Amino acid sequence: METIRGKMSLDLDLIGLNDRLANFSRVLLDLGTGDGRYVRHLAERNPRWFVIGVDSCRENLRKHSRAKLPNALFVIANAQELPRELNGLVSHITINFPWGSLLESLLTGDSKLMCGLEAISHENASIELHLNSGALTDAGMVLETGAKKIYDNLLQAGWRMNEPGWMESRLLRSLPTTWAKRLAFGREPQAVALSGTIK
Template structure:
């Protein structure tokens, strides 16, 4: 899974990701995170929670991903094809100010988007 911190992108494997998850009580995933402001500040307010922001546009994420606390993770991915590593992970999923293909997918009920959202959510997760 491709992640970004500042201007540096890297691919983390399943073992690295599992280690990161293990230190947190719950997980919030923000789809279409834009500049990452929401993720950065949510992570700062809830240090026991892993907060993951997902966006396809890496350029917008540089500043906030650089300044974010360690419990924030910024994933480079399209909302219509969410990484498999996120399956059954989220206790809460947020979508703030959707744009582009995310907005279109929400408005049309795109099957790939909707099934992807359900796939990343744990039982009883909130959206």
């Protein structure tokens, strides 16, 4: 699979990945990671976790992927075609403020995305999503409707889901992603959190 550090792109095979993961029991994956700030934040504060950021847009990842952290990795991939090397490895998946085709696939229950999420999940894996109203308005629906659709699609795809919860702007401000900060201080700080575990 293609990984990135700064401007350098590197191919990492299963053997190389297993070497990197050797001393870590908990693997987190942030899908649609954007600039990777969240991954860097988690990796710096949790040296026993291995944190992987995945995004289809390499330009966004340049800054934070440059940090030399032994427990962080940035992968260039489409959410609908997650690399097979990740299969069965991930204990916790996060999707923060998806837009574009990632949001579209969540809303339609796209099997390529749903099967990929299941494939990368370790036994008892958990998932956490944060959705914002602006992205859903752009996708043609209100936040509650979009969140309910995604909730239903994840249920159908085999996740045991908790009831969606509103995110206060205080909660948004405390979430260390670039978009959370933008939203918290923007005009429409409305967001919903979804979480669940694999059945």
